[in-house]
Amino acid sequence: MHRDFGYFFSSLIVIYCLSGIALNHVDDWNPDFIITKDSVSVQKTYTMTEVTHDVILDFSKQVGETDYKVFDFPTKNQVKIYYDNASLHLNLSTGKGIYENVSRRPVFYEANVIHRNSLKGWKWAADVFAVMLIAINITGLFILKGKYGLSGRGKWLIAAGAIPPIAAILLMEFIQ
Secondary structure: OHHHHHHHHHHHHHHHHHHHHHHHOOOOOOOOEEEEEEEEEOOOOOOHHHOOHHHHHHHHHHOOOOOOOEEEOOOOOEEEEEOOOEEEEEEOOOOEEEEEEEEEOOOHHHHHHHHOOOOOOHHHHHHHHHHHHHHHHHHHHOOOOHHHOHHHHHHHHHHHHHHHHHHHHHHHHHHO
């Protein structure tokens, strides 16, 4: 049963591990989305009063967008245009701007949705998975016998494996 449950949950274990690595480094990169920023420039400068629906559509075409959701003016010299998964921020007096596009990061986005329990009802599947990981872990402790098993070097490896989390907890308590 230990082996069969291990096989059954192996894909989910890999998904949780990949997502865990990605989420551990959320300050270093965005694990859910790829954000690209491109500098753009328009040929003509504008004033706020000259910006109409048609002008916004022209700006949009220049960055490959066909329609926009809404636009606003953060300042009298700037316009920001919002699209489904992008935005265009233009300085009207210089014609320079930034087009920002947001897309889902393949594999990681979906893995993170599962890992964060963002799917409705997934909380219960995650709980079953956690209980089964505990069961796989405990049953695995008793598979080998003798000097390679729990009564041999296994107890020392378990103790060594407990040192890093215990040290981290103690260090955290000491720092606070």
